[in-house]
Amino acid sequence: MPALVEEIRAEKLLKDLASVWKELGQHETEYAVVRACALTLLVATTGDGDEQDLAGTLGDLMHSNPSRYVVLRLVDKPEPEFAARVFAQCQLAFGRRQQLCCEQIEFTATRDRIPDFYAVALGLTVADLPVLLWIRDAQLLMEPAFQALLPLARPLIIDSAQFPDALAGLKEMELRRDAGWRVKDLAWSRLTVWRETIAQMFETSACRNLVNRIDRVEIKGRFGPTGTDVQYLAAWLRRILPNAQITATGSGVQRIRLVAGGQRVEVADAGEALVATSLDGMVTRVPDPVRSDADLLAEELSILGPDPTYDATLRAVTRGIN
Amino acid sequence: MKTATILTRLQRRRGIPGARLKGMAQANPFQDPLRFERRVPSCAVVIFGANGDLTKRKLLPSLYRLAFERRLPQGFAVVGISRTAMSDDDFRKTLEASLKEFLENSPFDQALWDDFARGLFYLAGDVGDDAAYQRLAVRLDEIAKTRQTAGNVLFYLSTQPSHYGTAAGGLGRAGLAKAANGAWRRLVVEKPFGHDQASARELENQLHEHFTEDQLYRIDHYLGKETVQNILAFRFGNPLFEPLWNRQYINHIQITAAESIGVEGRGGYYQEAGALRDMIQNHLLQVLATVAMEPSAVFEATGVRDERAKLLRSIRTYKHSEVHQHTVAGQYGPARVGGKDLPGFRQEEGVDPQAMTDTYAAVTFQIENWRWAGVPFYVRTGKRMPKRVTDIAIRFNPVPHSLFMTEGEGGESIDTARPNMLILRIQPEEGISLRFSSKQPGAGMKLRPVSMDFNYGTSFGGRTPTAYETLLVDAMVGDATLYTRQDMVEASWTAVQPILEAWQEHKPEQFPNYPAGTWGPKESDEMLARNGHEWRIP
Numbered sequence A: 001m002p003a004l005v006e007e008i009r010a011e012k013l014l015k016d017l018a019s020v021w022k023e024l025g026q027h028e029t030e031y032a033v034v035r036a037c038a039l040t041l042l043v044a045t046t047g048d049g050d051e052q053d054l055a056g057t058l059g060d061l062m063h064s065n066p067s068r069y070v071v072l073r074l075v076d077k078p079e080p081e082f083a084a085r086v087f088a089q090c091q092l093a094f095g096r097r098q099q100l101c102c103e104q105i106e107f108t109a110t111r112d113r114i115p116d117f118y119a120v121a122l123g124l125t126v127a128d129l130p131v132l133l134w135i136r137d138a139q140l141l142m143e144p145a146f147q148a149l150l151p152l153a154r155p156l157i158i159d160s161a162q163f164p165d166a167l168a169g170l171k172e173m174e175l176r177r178d179a180g181w182r183v184k185d186l187a188w189s190r191l192t193v194w195r196e197t198i199a200q201m202f203e204t205s206a207c208r209n210l211v212n213r214i215d216r217v218e219i220k221g222r223f224g225p226t227g228t229d230v231q232y233l234a235a236w237l238r239r240i241l242p243n244a245q246i247t248a249t250g251s252g253v254q255r256i257r258l259v260a261g262g263q264r265v266e267v268a269d270a271g272e273a274l275v276a277t278s279l280d281g282m283v284t285r286v287p288d289p290v291r292s293d294a295d296l297l298a299e300e301l302s303i304l305g306p307d308p309t310y311d312a313t314l315r316a317v318t319r320g321i322n
Numbered sequence B: 001m002k003t004a005t006i007l008t009r010l011q012r013r014r015g016i017p018g019a020r021l022k023g024m025a026q027a028n029p030f031q032d033p034l035r036f037e038r039r040v041p042s043c044a045v046v047i048f049g050a051n052g053d054l055t056k057r058k059l060l061p062s063l064y065r066l067a068f069e070r071r072l073p074q075g076f077a078v079v080g081i082s083r084t085a086m087s088d089d090d091f092r093k094t095l096e097a098s099l100k101e102f103l104e105n106s107p108f109d110q111a112l113w114d115d116f117a118r119g120l121f122y123l124a125g126d127v128g129d130d131a132a133y134q135r136l137a138v139r140l141d142e143i144a145k146t147r148q149t150a151g152n153v154l155f156y157l158s159t160q161p162s163h164y165g166t167a168a169g170g171l172g173r174a175g176l177a178k179a180a181n182g183a184w185r186r187l188v189v190e191k192p193f194g195h196d197q198a199s200a201r202e203l204e205n206q207l208h209e210h211f212t213e214d215q216l217y218r219i220d221h222y223l224g225k226e227t228v229q230n231i232l233a234f235r236f237g238n239p240l241f242e243p244l245w246n247r248q249y250i251n252h253i254q255i256t257a258a259e260s261i262g263v264e265g266r267g268g269y270y271q272e273a274g275a276l277r278d279m280i281q282n283h284l285l286q287v288l289a290t291v292a293m294e295p296s297a298v299f300e301a302t303g304v305r306d307e308r309a310k311l312l313r314s315i316r317t318y319k320h321s322e323v324h325q326h327t328v329a330g331q332y333g334p335a336r337v338g339g340k341d342l343p344g345f346r347q348e349e350g351v352d353p354q355a356m357t358d359t360y361a362a363v364t365f366q367i368e369n370w371r372w373a374g375v376p377f378y379v380r381t382g383k384r385m386p387k388r389v390t391d392i393a394i395r396f397n398p399v400p401h402s403l404f405m406t407e408g409e410g411g412e413s414i415d416t417a418r419p420n421m422l423i424l425r426i427q428p429e430e431g432i433s434l435r436f437s438s439k440q441p442g443a444g445m446k447l448r449p450v451s452m453d454f455n456y457g458t459s460f461g462g463r464t465p466t467a468y469e470t471l472l473v474d475a476m477v478g479d480a481t482l483y484t485r486q487d488m489v490e491a492s493w494t495a496v497q498p499i500l501e502a503w504q505e506h507k508p509e510q511f512p513n514y515p516a517g518t519w520g521p522k523e524s525d526e527m528l529a530r531n532g533h534e535w536r537i538p
């Protein structure tokens, strides 16, 4: 019975947090402790075993987006469970004399306790600052029980690369977007370097003159079925080049080729860099170091307002224009 | 490091909301200005003085960083010019070595460097030799084709200031100041812009002989600092403070730029310049203008620079007879600091033992307009001060009637409410603090000053772009907002020239007048005390 679970109240957790800060201030003598907060990031994840990974991501993220992190870990257990702990993560900013600390509240709950979490989380968001929900396990978006949590935040962050059926997943996201949520996708942020490299190539007048003559686009992925990344790129290019014939296959983008008659420009993956080959064969190397979740989240968190290019692209994918 | 790369890009875009993207989104349908950096058009950068210190320390590392952050266009090349004979390959090797030495906080990526270095070229030549410009013209034509630089060229004068006019003339005579087919030519000039008003005018005439004002980019790297730009964001992005930003609420303003080091091998140069010329005439007057200017209607080059220039023109010009009352010159003498003997300025290498150079300068500026009439702007700068710090302190007026008095030792009434102070910190810990009064815990009603702190570094982690990165991109993009215009240079010389002349006429009797490692001469404290003020200790 749910009654077996100890009651958890937002005020109590906030009080515990206050004690954590007090203690930190008392014990830390060498470096000043700076409590920083720019937003509340709610994180929903499932299972266990990735605690360290997640802690690392949030630790990295806090440099750019010091936040109150509220993590909900949904677990499958025969008995109802609902537990919480509070702590602070501190890091010494490079070359500085201050420690930057962010607070974290971590819940473990069975699915039947989702409504309880909702009620507590309402009291845990930091006043007057943005609240975002990162659905770290994208499958949760499809779970009926999870829907109860969506009203906690307007911006939802998902990594659509996790969806086994790319199109079905993107359609779910589009549904939420239609219903007024601001949907953000880490799979889209992963494409920024590709898109920016193409845009850079078209800065030269020689390439620019080619735009209207591009009649064929090939997007090639490295692996099996078409992924959300390749779908996104295809939809993005279709909107820019409506007269081109676009072929897009696989996932894990390996190469994008834009062809105009006998001429072409190309961007290809070369490990830690992209290699861009422009019209006359001039080759440029563009650094493309692997981007962690923290990097991708930071990019998304920098755009809290409307993101017209992404929204239009998501719409284009799900309405099957490509 | 990856995080840093991305953050930098995002922050920069955020600096002044959307404003600098305006008017730049023409015709490239692949652009996504919300996520991509401002586009740098294809171009070649020609550096005069490419064998020098500034190129190695600042310019090349900045260009490499921009390449690393994918900010440079595909069609890009650098042509270095100085007298030393070198092949392109020698030049690339020299720069690779210096890059590894001066690339702070950033990774060196060999593959990226190899790619970047293919776009580096070298031409041996003397700025005084017209034939060198003919060779340069031929080389630029070739490069425009092989590197697709579209005929756009940014000339960067990183040589001795005495070469500026010669180089501008050489470029003009070789037809390099103008380009065909809609391509652009721009000229970046490093400070100093003259060593007094007359030489500044002469330089202007030389530059304008072949270049129009909108082709000229006078670099003041202080304006490229993120935190100086942030002053504008703070003032004009927050309606909370602007209504208080005037004589009605502000008592006075202190601008401090202190260095803990001495002249570090640059004694010869510094001895001719001095603190007033080296720091106040350019950097600190620009900072003052940024703090005090009116908002422009839009955030674009002409509007912002018009307001800065207007403010600089409003600075009261002192008569010679007034100068000593409103200014203080200082020079550091030897001292033992932290168990170490520090030489005085006159004992530094390359310095004349009788030198009358000011290594410290403090000036009370007065701005003659409705907003600031009667509010002193105290500006000080010096070498060998107790620490390195640049900040701006805005002291608000005291409360009109205090409720919180306490009794002093002699039975006199002391107000426990201290005036508010807003501190804009430029370096080293960039940020903003607001000092206000709070009740001291416990019985009674005693107030104590407390500080509310915003730290730029900890609120936005990651690496911020250096001033040279920002300014180089701006020049390539054609955005002169952060560059100094001729009328601004003239206006600041107008304010500073009488001080230089009066100091020249009445040499200070007792130099050195402050020991190394202190906050400057006592005359400087006295200057503020005459107005009932005192320097804060930053």
Ligand SMILES: NC(=O)c1ccc[n+]([C@@H]2O[C@H](COP(=O)([O-])OP(=O)(O)OC[C@H]3O[C@@H](n4cnc5c(N)ncnc54)[C@H](OP(=O)(O)O)[C@@H]3O)[C@@H](O)[C@H]2O)c1
Pocket (backbone or CB within 6 Å): B048, B049, B050, B051, B052, B053, B054, B055, B057, B081, B082, B083, B084, B125, B126, B127, B128, B157, B158, B159, B160, B161, B163, B190, B191, B192
């Ligand atoms: N260094 C800094 O951090 C810094 C900071 C702010 C402003 N600045 C300004 O930037 C400018 C350059 O400073 P810097 O420190 O780089 O000076 P620098 O180290 O003296 O370098 C100037 C270079 O110009 C070359 N040069 C000299 N005479 C020449 C001529 N007649 N024709 C062609 N090239 C010539 C020299 O190389 P060759 O011997 O091979 O000809 C020399 O390496 C100066 O105006 C300075 O005031 C410098």
